Amino acid sequence: MDKVSNKMEIRQISKTFFASKGYFVAIEDVSFDVRDGEFLVILGPGHCGKTVLLNIVAGLDKQTGGRVLYDGTPMDGVNNQISMVFQKLALMSFKTVMQNVELGLTFRGTPKNERRKISQKYLDLVGLTGFEKSYPYQLSGGMKQRVGIARAYANDPKVLVMDEPFGQLDAQTRYAMQEELLKTWEKDKRTVIFVTNNIEEALYLGDRIVLLSECPAKVKAIYPVDLPKPRDMTGKIFLDLRAEISSNTDLAI
Ligand SMILES: Nc1ncnc2c1ncn2[C@@H]1O[C@H](COP(=O)(O)OP(=O)(O)O)[C@@H](O)[C@H]1O
Ligand SMILES: [Mg+2]
Structure with a gap:
């Protein structure tokens, strides 16, 4: 049977932060699948809840609603099959x-x-x-x-989770790193969940792109990117998809 197998399933995740003066909803009803072996990109504007979501997916933080399944089983805290590359390198x-x-x-x-x-x-x-x-x-x-x-x-790890790993780099180094990462991934494939606020980066790397709204983060759309890698960033399909995603975003990202 030719069935797509899911490494992880994110089901109706929400996250509300409670403080003495009230509460703040960071994530609302977010659902998507992470397929085994795919390079999944989560794309969203700054401060929309990407890191909050990623920490939940990686088992480093707890959601206030919904479930995260790993190999079909609900996650409960840290999972040593998942490794994280942080935004600010520690x-x-x-x-x-x-x-x-x-x-x-x-x-x-x-x-x-x-x-x-x-x-x-x-x-x-x-x-x-x-x-x-x-x-x-x-x-x-x-x-x-x-x-x-x-x-x-x-x-x-079976799953590599990367939180805007190239966000602090200059544009040229960033392109070089995207290429390097793809080469590394081609040589040693893992399931990757990669977060970015950069459309080109998402389209260059992603097998699929989960587009998030501004805060509270919701899934606006999921785009498959059926283009061979490495990708031509000036090709028509690339630019058309870029325009489509761009027109569907809340903020300039
Ligand atoms: N521990 C926390 N307590 C309260 N608010 C938080 C906490 N962590 C993050 N937030 C808020 O959640 C929102 C999303 O943050 P974050 O996920 O870091 O955004 P980004 O998409 O840039 O990664 C922000 O408004 C942030 O201030
Ligand atoms: Mg972040």
Whole structure:
């Protein structure tokens, strides 16, 4: 049977923050599937609730309504099959590149030799061979993001969750990183959930795009992007889709 299998199912998720002076609805009734092996992009304007949603999907925060299913089973807290690449990289400044990539493995008690081997594999994969002993302050912004990606991969997750990982980079580095990430993903495919507020980035990377509204975040539309990768950002289908998504967004994104 040729049935699409879902790695995760996000069902009617909502999130309300309560404070002494009242409450704030950040997410309202958000549902979508994450298919096994796909590169799913969540696209939405700034402050619409993307990070709040992602933390729930990754099991780092709890929703106030709805369910998140992983392999058909409701999630309950942290799931070590899911690894996160954060918007602002939490690299440890006093640890080397290698030690930063090894972090998750160290926590898990993986023996040193094995840790080194796994970390080296992913440092090579993201193009950081030769920088193992460097410290974060010696790296450019793009290289730091690669460390974050290698670190997430080193945990050997089934699902990689990335929260605007290239948001702080200049445009040129950002394009280069998008290309690098695609190459990495082609070589070592994982299910990816990638958040961005940038339409071009979404269209360049995504197999499907979940478009969110402004806050409180709701799903406006889900767009399949049936274009081969790497994609031509000046091709007609690309530009038509870009115009369509753009006309369906609440804010300039
Ligand atoms: N812990 C919190 N308590 C109250 N409000 C929050 C909290 N975390 C996020 N928010 C609010 O939720 C909204 C969405 O935030 P966020 O998900 O970070 O946006 P973005 O789409 O830029 O990632 C923002 O208005 C933010 O102020
Ligand atoms: Mg965010």
